[in-house]
Amino acid sequence: MKSFFALIGLLVTMVIWGFPSTSWCADKPNPKKIPQIKKNMTELETIMRAGKELTSENEELRLGAAKILGKYSQSMARIFLLKALDDKSTRVRRAAAISILEKIKYIDLRGYEKFLSKIDDPDAEIRRSVSSSILYVGGRLTRLKRDEMLRSAPAKGMLYRKINRIQYTLPASNKEKVEAAFFDADPIVRINIIKSFRSLGIKLNSDLLERLLKDENEKVIVQAMKLINSMPMNPAIIEQLKTIADKASVSVKQQLALSAADIRDKKIVPIIEKLSLNKDPMIQLISNISLALLIRPVDSKRVKQITRAFLDIEKDSPVLVTMMYKIGGIGDKSIDIYRELTKHKKERLRMIAWSMYLRFPNILNDSDKWMHGLSDHSLQVRQEIIRTINRIKDILPSHVLEEMIKSPYTDVRINVVRLLQKFPPKDLSQLAFKLLIDDQVQVRINILTLITKRRIGNWRRILQRTLQDSNKKLQDHAINLLIQTGTEGKKILESFALENPDLPVSLVLKKRLR
Amino acid sequence: MNDDFSNFNMGCNIKMRVILLLSIHILFCSLTATAFQQADPGSIKVLQLISGDIIKRHYPDSLSTLLKEIDEKTSVSIDPNPIIINSFDDPALLRSAILYLNFDDRQDWNLTPKENNSLKKFLERGGFLYMDAGIKSSFLGEGNQSGQRHSFADWQVRPKVKEIFSQIFPKESFYPIPRDHEIFRIYQKGVPNPEDIPEAIRNFVTNEKWPQGTYSLMGLDINNRLAVVASPIVGMGWGKDETGNWITRISFRVRETAEGLSERLSSAAYSGNKFEAKREDGRFDIIYSQREAHPAWVEEPEGRWRIFRYYHGREINDYIHRFYTQLGVDIFVYGICN
Numbered sequence: 102m103k104s105f106f107a108l109i110g111l112l113v114t115m116v117i118w119g120f121p122s123t124s125w126c127a128d129k130p131n132p133k134k135i136p137q138i139k140k141n142m143t144e145l146e147t148i149m150r151a152g153k154e155l156t157s158e159n160e161e162l163r164l165g166a167a168k169i170l171g172k173y174s175q176s177m178a179r180i181f182l183l184k185a186l187d188d189k190s191t192r193v194r195r196a197a198a199i200s201i202l203e204k205i206k207y208i209d210l211r212g213y214e215k216f217l218s219k220i221d222d223p224d225a226e227i228r229r230s231v232s233s234s235i236l237y238v239g240g241r242l243t244r245l246k247r248d249e250m251l252r253s254a255p256a257k258g259m260l261y262r263k264i265n266r267i268q269y270t271l272p273a274s275n276k277e278k279v280e281a282a283f284f285d286a287d288p289i290v291r292i293n294i295i296k297s298f299r300s301l302g303i304k305l306n307s308d309l310l311e312r313l314l315k316d317e318n319e320k321v322i323v324q325a326m327k328l329i330n331s332m333p334m335n336p337a338i339i340e341q342l343k344t345i346a347d348k349a350s351v352s353v354k355q356q357l358a359l360s361a362a363d364i365r366d367k368k369i370v371p372i373i374e375k376l377s378l379n380k381d382p383m384i385q386l387i388s389n390i391s392l393a394l395l396i397r398p399v400d401s402k403r404v405k406q407i408t409r410a411f412l413d414i415e416k417d418s419p420v421l422v423t424m425m426y427k428i429g430g431i432g433d434k435s436i437d438i439y440r441e442l443t444k445h446k447k448e449r450l451r452m453i454a455w456s457m458y459l460r461f462p463n464i465l466n467d468s469d470k471w472m473h474g475l476s477d478h479s480l481q482v483r484q485e486i487i488r489t490i491n492r493i494k495d496i497l498p499s500h501v502l503e504e505m506i507k508s509p510y511t512d513v514r515i516n517v518v519r520l521l522q523k524f525p526p527k528d529l530s531q532l533a534f535k536l537l538i539d540d541q542v543q544v545r546i547n548i549l550t551l552i553t554k555r556r557i558g559n560w561r562r563i564l565q566r567t568l569q570d571s572n573k574k575l576q577d578h579a580i581n582l583l584i585q586t587g588t589e590g591k592k593i594l595e596s597f598a599l600e601n602p603d604l605p606v607s608l609v610l611k612k613r614l615r
Numbered sequence: 616m617n618d619d620f621s622n623f624n625m626g627c628n629i630k631m632r633v634i635l636l637l638s639i640h641i642l643f644c645s646l647t648a649t650a651f652q653q654a655d656p657g658s659i660k661v662l663q664l665i666s667g668d669i670i671k672r673h674y675p676d677s678l679s680t681l682l683k684e685i686d687e688k689t690s691v692s693i694d695p696n697p698i699i700i701n702s703f704d705d706p707a708l709l710r711s712a713i714l715y716l717n718f719d720d721r722q723d724w725n726l727t728p729k730e731n732n733s734l735k736k737f738l739e740r741g742g743f744l745y746m747d748a749g750i751k752s753s754f755l756g757e758g759n760q761s762g763q764r765h766s767f768a769d770w771q772v773r774p775k776v777k778e779i780f781s782q783i784f785p786k787e788s789f790y791p792i793p794r795d796h797e798i799f800r801i802y803q804k805g806v807p808n809p810e811d812i813p814e815a816i817r818n819f820v821t822n823e824k825w826p827q828g829t830y831s832l833m834g835l836d837i838n839n840r841l842a843v844v845a846s847p848i849v850g851m852g853w854g855k856d857e858t859g860n861w862i863t864r865i866s867f868r869v870r871e872t873a874e875g876l877s878e879r880l881s882s883a884a885y886s887g888n889k890f891e892a893k894r895e896d897g898r899f900d901i902i903y904s905q906r907e908a909h910p911a912w913v914e915e916p917e918g919r920w921r922i923f924r925y926y927h928g929r930e931i932n933d934y935i936h937r938f939y940t941q942l943g944v945d946i947f948v949y950g951i952c953n
Contacts, residue, residue, distance in 0.1 A: 146882040151879075161874030168871060168922050169879060172911050195815060196924075196935045203925050233928040289811065289930055394873070419859025448696070450864075481696060 141543040149160045152181040155188075163193045171200025174207045183215045191224045198230040205237055210245040213238055214275060222279045225287040232282060232293035239300025240562060242269040268301050288318040295324040307335050312339045319353050326356045330363035339368055346372045351381050357418060358387035363428050369587055372396055374523055383420065386410040393431045406432050408441045419448035425453045436461045443474060451477065459489045468501045475505065475513050487516040493525050502532055518547040529546045530558045537563065546578050562594055568597055568606055576606050580613060605609050632846040658686070659951060662714045663709060666721035673717050673748075673763050676854035676862055681943045684853075689802060689944065691951055703730035710739050713950045717850055719763055724775045726782075726937040733940035735783045738842045743950035749776045749795035749845025750833060754890035754902045754910060766847040767868075769892045776845055780835055789845065791895055792832040798949040799839070799942075800828045807937045811930040814849065816869045824869070830942055831895070840953065844946060852939025870913065870921040877920040880912045887911070 127211065142150070147169065154166035167185045171180045188307035201208070201216055207217065213234075220231045246269040251261070271279065279301060282294045295313065298305075310332050313325035322345070332338065344425040345357055354376060361373045370392065376389035389407050395400045407428070414421065425442070428435045435457070442454035455474055464470050474486045497520055504515045518536060521529060529552075549567060550559045567579035583590030594614060600609040661682060663802040665672050683695040699899065700707055708714065716735065726734070726789060738744065751762040752769040771777075772789045780787065792798060805828040807818045835843035854862040880903075887904030894900055905911045912922045 142882050142884050144886070147882075147884045154879075161876075165873035165876035165879055168876065168924060169883060171924070172883075172885075172905060172922075199924055199926060202927055226815060227811065229928060229930075237927075238928075289928075291928065417683070419855075479696070537920060 104225045105335055118217055118352060144173055144175060145177075148175060148181070152177070155181055155185050155193075160190045160193065163188060163190065164196055167193050167196035167200055170197075171203040174204045176207075176209075179204065179208065179212055183212055186216070186219050186222075186227075191227075193218075194222065194227055195224060195230075198227045202230055202234060205234060209240065210242065210249050211281045213242070213245070214272060215312075217275050218278060219270075220282050220290075225285075225290065228282070228285060228287060228290045229293070232290045232297075234287075235293065235297040235300060239297050242301070243267070245269070268302065276301075276303065280309075281311065283309065288316075288321050291316065291318070291321045292315075292324050293326070295321065305331060307338060311335075311341055314338065314345065319350055322349070322353055323356045326353070326360045329360050333364040334368045339372070340368065342372050346376050351384065354379065354381070354384050355387060355420065358384055359423070361391040362387070362430075364391075364426070365395070365526070367395060368453065382410060382414055385471070387420065387424055390427055390431075392435075394427065398433070399431055399434050401434075404431075404437055408438050411438070411442055411450075412445060415446045417449050421450060422453065425450060426457070429457055436464075448479045448481055451479065451482050455482060455486050460485065460493060465490060465494050468497075468504065472501070472504060475508055475510070480510075480512055483510060484516070485512055487513070487519070493521060496520075496525075499528055500534065503535070506532065506535050511544065514539055514541065514544045515547055518544070518551055521548075526555065526557055529555070533557060542572055542574055545575060548580045549578060549582060553586065561589075563594055564590075564598060567608075568594075569601075569604070576609075580606075580610065585614065621854065625640070631918075647723045658694045659693040659713070660694050660711055661697045661947070662700050662711045664701070664703070664716035664721065665699055666701045666723070668878075672720050672907060674850045674854050674863070676856065677850040678715055678853070680761045680855045681850075681853040681940060681947070684940055685936075685947055688697060688947060691948060693947075693951075702727075703734040703737070705733075708733055708742075709740075711737075712741065713743045713745075713947070715747065715947075717743045717763075717848070718746055718751070718776070724779060726779060730781055738837045741840075742842065743953070744843045745946055745950060746772075746776060746843065746845040747850045748848040749773060750831065750847045751760050752890065752892045752902070754849075754888070754892065754904045763848055763851065765868075765910070766849060766851065767892065768847060768895075770831055770833065770895050771893045772833050772845045778827060780843065784837060787835055787837065789833040789835050789843075792834040792841070792844070794829040796829075796834075796841075798832065798844070798945060799827065799943070801952065802948045804946050807934060807941065809934065810852060812867075812934050813926060813928075813931075816867060816926055819869050819871075820867065824867075825938060828938070828941065832946075841949075844950070846946075849939050849942055849946075853943055861932060861936045863936075864927075865939075867926040867931050867935065868910070869924045869926060871924045872919070872921045874953050877918075880920040880922060881914070883912075885911055 109470045123277050141147075151166035151169045154162045155170075157163055157166075161187070167182065167188075170185075179201065182197045182201050186194055188194050188197065188200075198216075198219065201212075216231060216234065219567055220228055222228055222231070234420075247264050248268055250267060270276075272578065279294065279298065280303065282290055283298070285291050285294070291313075305328055309324065309568035310328055313328070314322060316322050316325065324513065326345075329338070329342070342357060347351055349357070358373060358376050360370055373388050373391050373395070377392060378383055378557060379385055379388070389403055389410065393403050393407065411421075411425075428438050431438070439454050443451055443458060445451050445454060455471075458473060459465055471486065475483050476484075477483055502517055502524075505513055505520075508514055514536065517532070521532060524532070533548055533552050536544055539545055539548075549564065552558065553564060562581055564579045567575055570579070581596050591614060594610050598610040598614070601607050661678070663678055664763040666689045677696050678697050682693050682697065685691055687693055698707055698711070734744075748762060750769055751773050752765070753922050755762045755765055755767070759866050770791050777789065779790070801894045806821050809821055812820060830849070831843045831847060835845075837843070839864045851863050852861075852865055856862050885903045885908050887909070889901055889903045892902050892913075894916070900916065901913070901914040902910050903912050910923050912920060914920050
């Protein structure tokens with residue numbers, strides 16, 4: 102009887118999802134493809150057979166069945182797998198958990214709640230699988246909840262706008278289990294939960310944070326430390342942070358100094374001041390930046406310390422990148438730091454320093470303060486400077502652009518064309534001319550495009566002349582631009598081909614215009 | 616034995632990626648042999664071939680992340696910014712010693728005579744070419760999407776790779792690089808410490824999938840020197856974002872069995888097709904795939920059937936990335952030193 106209902110359920114699902122079709126995924130003919138000789142079972146038959154085998158006394162049969170069911174996205178396969186999560190054999194439960202994860206994108210709300218309830222399974226690997234799934238599914242639980250309610254809304258007479266305000270909340274039993282998982286015996290489970298609990302609507306409190314900061318595993322403490330900026334600093338947490346600042350390893354201390362940069366509570370200052378005396382240059386640097394963010398006004402000594410320390414660390418790391426951006430929060434004095442850091446040995450840090458430095462008022466108006474950056478040996482740095490200019494300033498003065506046109510770097514000259522996009526037409530001609538005689542084809546191509554797009558000066562004549570250019574790429578580009586302009590451009594091309602029948606380009610034109 | 620599956624191909628923030636790709640596009644337009652001369656003197660420059668549409672380039676952050684890793688972790692001083700060339704006849708090729716390419720970053724693989732000559736010269740005068748995704752199993756289909764998301768150990772180069780090199784070096788042919796080759800241990804040896812990965816798959820990973828930290832690589836010798844290396848896609852496991860997080864999420868693909876599973880699989884329904892994949896010993900596995908070119912199970916030559924199981928998780932993702940990065944470092948360091 103059960104099987105009969107299962108069959109009906111599956112048929113309904115198949116109608117909703119569509120029947121499997123081999124043509125759906127058919128590839129182009131491939132010599133390696135092997136012709137199918139034997140007639141296999143249908144999906145339904147395979148699922149039902151595996152479902153039946155899950156009730157066998159033979160553990161190996163149940164194990165194989167749990168593995169096979171992971172290959173099918175039909176809801177019936179999932180129903181069997183969710184049931185297998187209660188199997189007495191750890192191996193079968195593990196296999197079922199991995200199979201569910203393989204098709205997790207098809208899971209519905211009730212199915213996921215059942216899966217999540219296994220976060221207290223006695224086996225650590227199952228708990229790892231379940232806790233890692235929160236990261237993938239947690240974010241869509243609210244949508245799944247709303248979808249479920251929408252399906253029943255007409256019957257219950259609920260208003261859609263009310264449904265759209267509903268947020269997912271964990272059932273009490275699961276909430277209790279997830280909260281307990283913060284203190285799971287396995288550190289990977291604890292880390293997974295710390296990283297994803299918010300998507301389940303679970304709130305952090307001071308007691309919980311304090312306990313997490315006391316974890317025996319340093320990786321867990323590092324994760325927990327990332328939460329300290331979201332909680333008020335109560336005496337117990339401060340005490341725990343003091344202990345960490347005294348006794349923890351370099352990586353944990355580093356994370357503490359880093360997290361302090363997001364805390365606006367001065368109670369943490371003595372702890373960070375102590376860290377700023379640490380022997381590790383990275384901890385010193387991060388602590389000094391965090392202190393500069395916490396204590397105002399920032400004294401000049403600290404500004405010098407930060408600048409010196411940054412320049413002395415000849416590394417490029419994600420932490421340094423983060424700190425580089427944090428410096429912006431120091432206020433006016435950060436301009437001095439950023440200016441100096443445009444000389445950093447590491448390219449990425451120079452890029453960030455330039456992009457931050459150029460944002461200060463009046464820097465861009467004085468080209469003496471930044472023009473030398475366009476001579477940086479790194480293409481990335483030069484590109485970053487130009488991108489920042491483009492974002493901040495609509496138009497640069499002519500004399501600045503003329504200076505840029507003299508750059509020995511092709512990329513700088515190419516980007517002058519970008520900066521000319523919004524330039525007034527009357528002043529554009531002079532600069533455009535200089536770029537039209539550039540020795541790099543790409544520069545000429547770009548300026549040709551610009552003057553055509555904006556119909557600058559004698560753009561028709563310039564394009565016409567380019568048709569006779571010795572460079573084929575330029576010729577082709579001029580043809581394309583003229584064709585794109587429509588009837589007018591086509592007429593120019595036709596008359597050019599008539600007037601110059603012997604030129605090879607005219608043959609190309611005749612073909613293109615046909 | 617076989618490798619992994621990326622279920623998060625290009626990171627989560629598509630807008631950011633488009634912005635990044637556009638900026639790379641500008642870089643592409645401007646980078647020429649002139650730019651090559653402008654780079655920092657003293658450090659090794661790696662060339663990267665990207666032909667065609669730069670916007671569709673695969674794993675844009677991967678090579679620069681790997682080169683940065685080499686620069687920071689080894690004594691090799693290497694420029695983290697690869698020099699982009701769009702064809703083998705770029706003059707920069709003959710001034711460089713190492714070239715990387717992702718096979719799917721070029722659509723038209725009919726090389727011009729000029730390109731053939733230039734590539735031949737490059738390899739004959741000591742150049743090293745690493746062709747990532749130069750191996751791609753036929754079950755991954757004709758398009759390049761699945762080939763970029765599954766690193767499946769098929770011990771044969773793509774037919775097109777074979778064709779290109781048989782024209783340039785008719786007397787040489789690709790061979791499986793043996794597990795005891797120096798390339799697998801020139802910088803790092805063995806697999807990363809597997810203690811964090813699930814116990815259930817630890818044995819398979821360390822003994823069958825990546826024995827002694829090796830991988831399915833095919834090599835081509837020129838003048839008795841390993842000059843060309845082809846692999847299934849490995850670059851998917853290199854890229855880090857600005858904050859140091861891995862960009863892709865990769866899962867383990869593990870072959871598993873259970874009592875009676877062979878019989879069950881031999882009659883089970885599958886929605887895709889079945890294909891052959893060459894094994895290291897020269898025999899063939901028959902791969903049964905699901906939709907989306909998803910390998911579901913395998914019929915092995917000795918008659919055993921095993922199911923492909925996919926293991927996810929942060930610790931697994933991290934482990935795979937660490938291994939791919941280690942492998943990438945080894946291949947590049949070998950290419951530079953030899």
